[in-house]
Amino acid sequence: MILILKQDAKTEAIDKLSNQLQEMGFIVQEIKGEHTHMLGLAGDTSHIDRDQFGRIDIVDSIMKVSEPYKLVGRKFHPEDTVIEIGGQKIGGGNFAVMAGPCSVESEEQLLSIARDVKASGANFIRGGAFKPRTSPYAFQGLGLDGLELLKMARQKTGLPIISELMNNDYLEEFERDVDIIQIGARNMQNFSLLREVGQLKKPVLLKRGLANTIEELLMAAEYLMAGGARDVMLCERGIRTFETATRNTLDLSAVPVLHQKTHLPVIVDPSHGTGYWHLVEPMALAAVAAGADGLIIEVHNAPECALCDGPQSLTPEVFHQLMKKIGKIREVIA
Amino acid sequence: MILILKQDAKTEAIDKLSNQLQEMGFIVQEIKGEHTHMLGLAGDTSHIDRDQFGRIDIVDSIMKVSEPYKLVGRKFHPEDTVIEIGGQKIGGGNFAVMAGPCSVESEEQLLSIARDVKASGANFIRGGAFKPRTSPYAFQGLGLDGLELLKMARQKTGLPIISELMNNDYLEEFERDVDIIQIGARNMQNFSLLREVGQLKKPVLLKRGLANTIEELLMAAEYLMAGGARDVMLCERGIRTFETATRNTLDLSAVPVLHQKTHLPVIVDPSHGTGYWHLVEPMALAAVAAGADGLIIEVHNAPECALCDGPQSLTPEVFHQLMKKIGKIREVIA
Amino acid sequence: MILILKQDAKTEAIDKLSNQLQEMGFIVQEIKGEHTHMLGLAGDTSHIDRDQFGRIDIVDSIMKVSEPYKLVGRKFHPEDTVIEIGGQKIGGGNFAVMAGPCSVESEEQLLSIARDVKASGANFIRGGAFKPRTSPYAFQGLGLDGLELLKMARQKTGLPIISELMNNDYLEEFERDVDIIQIGARNMQNFSLLREVGQLKKPVLLKRGLANTIEELLMAAEYLMAGGARDVMLCERGIRTFETATRNTLDLSAVPVLHQKTHLPVIVDPSHGTGYWHLVEPMALAAVAAGADGLIIEVHNAPECALCDGPQSLTPEVFHQLMKKIGKIREVIA
């Protein structure tokens, strides 16, 4: 950490601060230029809240040099984390596709989609049992009944399942029944949820919040790992910008940036990331080309029921064609 | 709601859709121009998820006309909501200031600040017992011990207290002990928390999320009111933009926009909204001039301990001077 | 266009407005629901400024239905525009790569890079003669001398050249000497420049502004085409968001969105779009996978001179490897 001092800082005040910092265990070095005067702090500053220094009279601004995360960082864990779940691997060159309906609606719907996406090569079944909805009046998901349907689909297809956990009320059920616990974008900084899910030591897929930086995503993952989780996947699903032609702006450059900073696998969600099914294929392929370790994609099977599903779901047929192209791009990238 | 149809939509398909919509209970009207063709839907569309219409082949885009909220809207509740708590009123011309430390640290600290801000005219004591922290390694607040200190400060000063609730674990304690439950920005769309807090039917201060629109803030308040809450306050505390000179961009135009759309009181937080104590005074005064119903401000009393507090807290002296100016601006605005 | 009327709008006022609109040449239709009342306007509304309607007392809000652009839109020009320049084709399945140094520095530098990128398969030489710089004290480019060097490089390699025009002062020189005129991001809404460049009827590459929507990019291209230009290319080069890990957020979903809305070719700039050379390869490949018609990439040849060039330039060797992968992804996508 570096403290930039004010131009008019007096020598005694600087000395006093320097002593205080040394008592806190830091090695302090002065850097003095014609127009600037700084104190460089060496030692472990990762537990320091830079805001603490903001009220010091003689400090103009503060720069943090070392990364605020440890367990998720590549610095002390250079090799890729490879996650194994029910025979499927993710990360370190292993690619995984999680596919299924936005919401679990019925046994018939879920089984049909699950069999279709398995036939096309998907590795996991995704499906929402509890749904975060902007309106209190909208359908909030089948709840625990939805979880039962997901278990049944797993039994029939052999594919592990991923579903979103929205609060601490169903920790036990998700620990027992779900293969990957999904933390949604709106809960990325629900720190008490992160802490408790971390303690389950289960695989977790953590979605980036709509207004969260890559560093904040890594800090949220640090909460999970500090709690005890090891198998954490990070998911880019679009951030909020001024552009309105897409529902969100899918930030694909987060994929190579994350690969540089962390050893954890990076998954991309082109369905929520764009909001329109006709943008899912180009952005899914782009995500693979950018180096993603996996995709999570919404697939729905009811073209005859126009009002049943969201505008971002693929039909099983379109998904099938997409999977073929994904395989070919994977070969080019490898 | 209006459905804009694709240029090449066939008459039979339009008729089929029109019939489906009428069966759903809507009154459907066609609007036809040279280059555009639309269906206007009248009837109650507030429970409709516009995404449902997004997959219909012949629909190009959808426009929602009526507001998606009811209980929070001015449409059916034109007069201002006035909230009364422990003899203090907020809204409908009644102005309230909530002041205190960011985190509750000790009996001595809290009491000293509480007495100071009361003497300066504050109406409520604010203080964090549970703190949402970006890093799992940072101080997370005194927890229930902090609540006890707040209760003690209330007893000694007579001022009601406000504190942040971060999850469902302490609903009972907050219901019993706290006068206003604060929902933090990161939990604005923690829908299960909103639902459960709403059922307590206690006063709530709901902070706007860092990347949430004004409409989403109103929908989150709708969750609280749909749960049973009546005394809901909305709090503008800065949104996330590309600007880095301030910690957030305080969106003061949200104040008059909210006053137009809702009957609920609007509070402004210039401390978190700017992140720097020297910006708190100008932005607090600006908020009052813009018509805010109240302010929530961080005050700290330890100028001698440079490392104790954040860069956005005022000293009791600066707060005292600010309160005087606030009173005068209130007179101009009234 | 649809005018949403206020709830309390009186019948006479509505009739009066309706008559006014009909006198302006519109076909007006009323749509009336339980809670909403609208006027639908049919006829050519593309020249209407929706702000004009904003002061009408009885109007609550306005929705524009038809697109505000004509010449750039796919509606009236469904087939892809294919641009031919010096034997190189762009668009309609033809892929082009523009490569070269950020700034033209010397004959030796430019020729060496030009020969390298040609050998790797680039189709155009890019190089800045006039540089938009945030600081008035920074190097502003070689100016007309830089143009002369670019012409020389074209002569020696046979590759057409692209360079940025910053104002109306050098219209004549750019018309005569440059093959593609680049309009930079900061000039995307410099409407007088757009108008005059359009009149040259030369190929133009128009970069998206840092805070401009896709619709605004299309309207800027409409200026060029309304002036007389036909061979216009649109360039996604990153938008400004809250994320700081990359210099800009490269919005690759703009590629398929633009392909849907316009017949013009879409080029991606992964160098400025990310700001870091190690992100250029993954994002270049992602852009190709997303369906881009071309790339514009910075290449520099001075690894021994660490202080000569920006952090986003590739070495010729890295560029060469990238070009091979691009070719393979193109095959998968085709």
Added chain:
Amino acid sequence: MILILKQDAKTEAIDKLSNQLQEMGFIVQEIKGEHTHMLGLAGDTSHIDRDQFGRIDIVDSIMKVSEPYKLVGRKFHPEDTVIEIGGQKIGGGNFAVMAGPCSVESEEQLLSIARDVKASGANFIRGGAFKPRTSPYAFQGLGLDGLELLKMARQKTGLPIISELMNNDYLEEFERDVDIIQIGARNMQNFSLLREVGQLKKPVLLKRGLANTIEELLMAAEYLMAGGARDVMLCERGIRTFETATRNTLDLSAVPVLHQKTHLPVIVDPSHGTGYWHLVEPMALAAVAAGADGLIIEVHNAPECALCDGPQSLTPEVFHQLMKKIGKIREVIA
């Protein structure tokens, strides 16, 4: 400037770089911690482009410490700049209001509004002769005829005039005829325009670009002052964010931030900053309370012609009432 070195940087490479930097005239200091290693550069780094250092192999990241501007900064010019134009003063405690129509339309219109705003206490007449319009098909202003009308209004009322210059074509006319040259938001980084306008040495009002940081605004002003201008005013007029309830997000915290960093006067435009006339009054008052040195406000006089003007203009009556309240807030703030 501080160069953060990579963990694995070798001693010889660090020494080599350190020597290079010393040859460039810097004083170089090493700062070494357990996990970090930095080089601190002292000396004049204001002309350095930090990107130059980005390709150095052993450098991980760079931090700039001193401000990149000089002429506009308070550091070397601590007292407020006071601008005098035609007997009106702005800055250093002098408040000015610029009012008038968005576009100059006719002699009758302009004169009527000019007399009204003068009677209410405005200090300058604003009016657009050249209008930047998103669509090439929209009305682009009366051009030089509009300037003539503004001159006439100045003659009849005695108030100096301000109007927007969009390109270098009319430099001579604006130098001769206009009292304050306005540079619009879309031209804030039109560096050749800034350079040429600076050389006129006339008063300039520089609007902040829609996606420009406060530092970039200051750098654009630095262009004007480096060219020779002295009387430069900075104007906050709203930035682009995800919020859609207002046309832009008026960033009022820019007012105190600018006052801290620069000696130049700060003007606020609540008309463009919000986009709706009913938000102009609260935000104008808020701007005054935040410490603005002036306001620029759209006023229009044709309530009977509903389709003549934009949704953000005040009637002369509303403007008159606003001016009274502004005066009272000014008294509280002083």
